[in-house]
Amino acid sequence: MALADTRFLPRERFQTLLDALIERGFRCVGPQVRDGAVVYDTVTRSSELPVGKHDMQGPGTYRLEDAGHERMFAWANGAQAIKPHLFPAREPLWSAERGGAGSIEFTPHSAAPEAVAFIGVRACDLAAMQIQDHVFLHGPYPDPGYAARSEALFFVAVNCSHPAATCFCAATGDGPAATHGYDLVLSELDNGFVLSAGTEAGNAVMAQLELDATTPAQTQAVVAQGEASISAQTRSLPSRDLRDALFNNLEHPRWDAVAERCLACGNCTMVCPTCFCHAETEEPTLDGHATTHLREWDSCFTTGHSYIHGLQVRADIRTRYRQWLTHKLGSWHDQFGRSGCVGCGRCISWCPVGIDITEEVAAITGD
Amino acid sequence: MKPVVAIHKFTSCDGCQLAFLNLGETLLELSELIDIVHFAEAGPVDPTAHADIAFIEGSVSTPDELARIQQIRAQTRFLVSVGACATSGGLQALRNGANMEEWIGAVYASPHYIETLDIATPIAEHVKVDLELWGCPVTSRQILAAVRDLLFGVTPAPAQDGVCMECKRQGQICVLVTKGAPCMGPVTRTGCGALCPSFGRDCYACFGPAQTTNCAALARRFEGLGLMPEAIARRFLFINSAAPAFAEAAQAAGGLTKARTPK
Numbered sequence: 001m002a003l004a005d006t007r008f009l010p011r012e013r014f015q016t017l018l019d020a021l022i023e024r025g026f027r028c029v030g031p032q033v034r035d036g037a038v039v040y041d042t043v044t045r046s047s048e049l050p051v052g053k054h055d056m057q058g059p060g061t062y063r064l065e066d067a068g069h070e071r072m073f074a075w076a077n078g079a080q081a082i083k084p085h086l087f088p089a090r091e092p093l094w095s096a097e098r099g100g101a102g103s104i105e106f107t108p109h110s111a112a113p114e115a116v117a118f119i120g121v122r123a124c125d126l127a128a129m130q131i132q133d134h135v136f137l138h139g140p141y142p143d144p145g146y147a148a149r150s151e152a153l154f155f156v157a158v159n160c161s162h163p164a165a166t167c168f169c170a171a172t173g174d175g176p177a178a179t180h181g182y183d184l185v186l187s188e189l190d191n192g193f194v195l196s197a198g199t200e201a202g203n204a205v206m207a208q209l210e211l212d213a214t215t216p217a218q219t220q221a222v223v224a225q226g227e228a229s230i231s232a233q234t235r236s237l238p239s240r241d242l243r244d245a246l247f248n249n250l251e252h253p254r255w256d257a258v259a260e261r262c263l264a265c266g267n268c269t270m271v272c273p274t275c276f277c278h279a280e281t282e283e284p285t286l287d288g289h290a291t292t293h294l295r296e297w298d299s300c301f302t303t304g305h306s307y308i309h310g311l312q313v314r315a316d317i318r319t320r321y322r323q324w325l326t327h328k329l330g331s332w333h334d335q336f337g338r339s340g341c342v343g344c345g346r347c348i349s350w351c352p353v354g355i356d357i358t359e360e361v362a363a364i365t366g367d
Numbered sequence: 368m369k370p371v372v373a374i375h376k377f378t379s380c381d382g383c384q385l386a387f388l389n390l391g392e393t394l395l396e397l398s399e400l401i402d403i404v405h406f407a408e409a410g411p412v413d414p415t416a417h418a419d420i421a422f423i424e425g426s427v428s429t430p431d432e433l434a435r436i437q438q439i440r441a442q443t444r445f446l447v448s449v450g451a452c453a454t455s456g457g458l459q460a461l462r463n464g465a466n467m468e469e470w471i472g473a474v475y476a477s478p479h480y481i482e483t484l485d486i487a488t489p490i491a492e493h494v495k496v497d498l499e500l501w502g503c504p505v506t507s508r509q510i511l512a513a514v515r516d517l518l519f520g521v522t523p524a525p526a527q528d529g530v531c532m533e534c535k536r537q538g539q540i541c542v543l544v545t546k547g548a549p550c551m552g553p554v555t556r557t558g559c560g561a562l563c564p565s566f567g568r569d570c571y572a573c574f575g576p577a578q579t580t581n582c583a584a585l586a587r588r589f590e591g592l593g594l595m596p597e598a599i600a601r602r603f604l605f606i607n608s609a610a611p612a613f614a615e616a617a618q619a620a621g622g623l624t625k626a627r628t629p630k
Binding site for chain 1: 393399511514515518527528529532535536537538541543546550552554578580581583584588
């Protein structure tokens, strides 16, 4: 079977896909509903997926509702997807223990790579992961934990059919259809899924399922659905490099206006799939004999983030928000060769006061 | 020689002292490292003992406490105020805006036995405090981290970020965004481990204000959620009503008393 081949997986046979992956030794991690939102966790049964759920998202608001259909992926995203797996929110890096004669012994914590199959990830999540790969793997000091975890992944992507009101991946060029980075990609139709493979591993899984070829009508439905999920997106971000537009406006009054609203709570950076800032802390044992060195998610909105000895570089909320936006959409180009935004809209939905990055950018750059 | 430690109680519920007692076996390990000379709730009583480290629980609420805190400061090297009462005046600071005589008359059968100050105030209002551990109550983890740092000879650096940071690290679902609950997490200091949101409840700010807060913006958000001005004020005036950031936010929200706050 050639990589470009498409096959049709009837809805009632979705479980066979999970079974095939589990049989190959993968822990399947997929979407499910918890506390009123879509989260990713271990799944073994297709019935655990968000069947019939749809998300209503807006600035500072997220609600799941029953959509009255059988679709499993008719929602845009939850607060997190791949990031917490590859870049855990809190991770021990090494331990140190006092030895004899004033010596100290260091032990690295090496993560045993676990084979994980991510079910239902979106184009924006895969694009974001590529950016994080760049940060953690492609520098002079690749992160061993991140590397070990990323080697053992299998991705079953889903082409987004129901973008939320907060989505703008079409504008950033990162979605709604997944174009790379997956092993298998699905397009969900009312009665099943159109599958194609992106890797030989994906192709082998697809072959094992012994599926029928797709009909022209199914192919047409996939195309139409893809076009509809582009035109359904109401928000957008200028697709050009915003570096100069932002850095030429560092004293724009809009920064003051957004600082009036911004809580500096850091939620936008916590849910951003490309934000990678972290802090390192010690957890010593009470007797002071040993310590564990931890890395945890930090944010450019915290007080500690811009603290250098005797000086807080960004003491107010205005400069912290400005740092976040000018880095994400401006200096990110210099650092990583593209913008740091993949258009997932999470920072809009999960901001407790509903600050909208697209609105702020438009006001500041005059676009 | 082991560092000498004293644990003093002022006006409080004793809940923060439980952060020591709840340590269980670890308390035995701790007693190998420090010498606890005064801890009335646990046994040893020597209120005038000199101490390397003194933990102060409770607010200054009575004339006797005014004198006692000065004496403890004079006999202590490193003074740590623990819990909401000691750091912000605590729950009892809610009376700061009320008429004391009227309240005492309404509550007690024999009001003439009650000797109290007009307002309940945090320890730092009276003496130099070297470290504040916020929380209602503080956790054993906070206490141990502070003691360990002091044993290492470094200044403890307690958490000062907002609850949201910890809530998101744990992968909890935001109750404000998904349920419209008036969660205080965005302005509240972490240290609790995002306890309430992890049970689907909105944070009620028992750890006091985070280091950077924008209470006015959160108050406007609560207004948008349909809370009346008095309800918004009450969100800020619960456990740490006299903490300046919260007191100002409550007054700006309107609908509540002219609470008297410490200078």
